Amino acid sequence: MIQLKEYTIPFVGLKQGLHQFEYDIDNTFFEHFEYDEFNAAAVKVDLEFNKKTTMLELQLNITGTVNVNCDLTNEPFNLPIENEFLLVVKFGDEYNDENEELLILPHGEYEVNIQQYIYELIVLALPHKRVHPGVEDGTLDSDILEKLDELSPKEKTIENNNEETDPRWDKLKNLLNDK
Structure with a gap:
């Protein structure tokens, strides 16, 4: 998979402490992953990047809406989503992402790409069954x-x-x- 530059954070040039990043996600982001479940997406990602002497902490928060089809009626509707995730990045001998909350980068690495984490955070924020709000309250015709x-x-x-x-x-x- 090709990494998108805008989601790569070069942490070598950053001072220790807290740094803020914001990303606006739309359908072009999901086209890169060949994910076509959304009719439209408008998601905001807030990233708190905390650089420490021996590790990095990334707190991802997403809020927004995705336009999906109802599982019962196939009618499109805007589904609000919200999710958060804490990723700890440590340094070791070789790359290891087996643990979902811990990423180990090799010594000498100078940047981290977070596009996969953003993608998974948004997709996992969706409920298993997507039901139009009009179906639940009886107003959908x-x-x-x-x-x-x-x-x-x-x-x-x-x-x-x-x-x-x-x-x-x-x-x-x-x-x-x-x-």
Whole structure:
């Protein structure tokens, strides 16, 4: 993967202490990763870069919205996202990123690229099931929702013990009785 220059931080020239970086992420960032789940993205990344004598601490905070399609109706909507991540960078003999919260850079390295961490932080901020807010509160008017309502079972029968049952199950019960 080609590293994007704007997400590479040359830490050798920085003084010890806290440094602030800001990034605005849009769809062109995700095109680089060949990720096309978003219709549009407007995410702001705030990075607090704390340079210490033996290590670096990177606190990433993201806020913004991504335009995605609803999993139920396929209607596009803006989904607000928010996430944070702390990355500790230490120095060792060889590059090692096996631990998700610790990055080891070889001695003599002078810069760190954070594009992969930003990408993962945004993608992991998404919920597993993306539901349009209009579906949850009942205000969305969609052809798909009308079709789902039309196809859902409506009538229920009441048995002797006053429990409601699904009519499809009643048909299956009749098969047992027809022996």
